[in-house]
Amino acid sequence: MKELMPLTGLHATEPLWDIMFxxxxxxxxxxxxxxxxxxxxxxxxxxxxxxxRLITSVQGDGVIVSTPTGSTAYAAAAGASMIHPNxxxxxxxPICPHSLSFRPIVVPAGVELMITLSPxxxxxxxxxxxxxxxxxxxxxxxxxxxxxxxxxxxxxxHDLVYDWFESLAQCxxxxxxxxxxxxxxVSDSSDTEN
Numbered sequence: 644m645k646e647l648m649p650l651t652g653l654h655a656t657e658p659l660w661d662i663m664f665x666x667x668x669x670x671x672x673x674x675x676x677x678x679x680x681x682x683x684x685x686x687x688x689x690x691x692x693x694x695x696r697l698i699t700s701v702q703g704d705g706v707i708v709s710t711p712t713g714s715t716a717y718a719a720a721a722g723a724s725m726i727h728p729n730x731x732x733x734x735x736x737p738i739c740p741h742s743l744s745f746r747p748i749v750v751p752a753g754v755e756l757m758i759t760l761s762p763x764x765x766x767x768x769x770x771x772x773x774x775x776x777x778x779x780x781x782x783x784x785x786x787x788x789x790x791x792x793x794x795x796x797x798x799x800x801h802d803l804v805y806d807w808f809e810s811l812a813q814c815x816x817x818x819x820x821x822x823x824x825x826x827x828x829v830s831d832s833s834d835t836e837n
Contacts, residue, residue: 671791672772674713678758678786679705679738681769681779686741688764692757693750700761703740705768708733708756708788712795713773715815723747725817727807728797733790752790759785 678701680687689701709718711726714734719725723736724747731752737745750756760768760782770786771777780786799806811817 670772670776671793672713673710673795674716674773675707675709675718676770676772676786676788677705677707677717677738677774678768678770678780680766683766685765687766687768688761689768690759690761691735692759694754695757699745701737701740701745702742703737703745705738706758707736707738708758709736710734710790715811718747719815721747724749725811727804729803731790733788754789756788757785758788 678687678689686702687705689706690697691699691701691706707713707718707721707723709716709723711728711730711732711734714723714726718734718736721736721738723734726732726734726749732749733752733754733756734747734749735756736747758770758780760780762782764782767782768780769777770780797803801809808817812819
């Protein structure tokens with residue numbers, strides 16, 4: 644059985660020892676844990692548990708579990724919101740879900756998420772941790788994810804809130820666009836062109 648553990652970042656555990664006595668590892672992840680269908684052409688089909696209770700089955704290309712830091716990366720590209728780093732939360736984002744109603748969700752920090760291959764899955768899935776250590780997940784394996792007890796310090800020029808928005812604008816061009824002209828200015832210029 645594979646398990647993954649905490650993130651302030653995330654903490655993810657690969658199996659310590661599963662039924663086949665494969666070693667389980669605990670990993671610290673800064674951005675995200677991604678479970679996807681890998682090279683298979685079939686949809687991935689995994690079950691998502693929150694504190695031991697099944698909350699949903701994810702059918703689609705996969706699922707991204709991200710930290711607030713990771714919410715501006717792959718999760719944002721998959722349609723998730725960006726979460727400020729001071730918000731203690733975990734983002735769960737489906738990748739091309741087979742249901743139009745399955746949208747990204749935010750759960751409180753400290754909960755334990757567990758991802759397993761659904762019993763009726765047609766194929767195995769693959770997991771990666773911050774884009775590394777990619778490995779196949781089979782029936783009987785599980786990935787456990789929770790927030791890490793090791794916070795990541797950050798250096799600020801001004802303050803954490805201002806710096807974060809400034810970073811979004813500079814790095815991601817968040818909400819940067821050409822300003823619309825006033826309506827009066829637009830109609831005046833079209834009158835002079837005729």
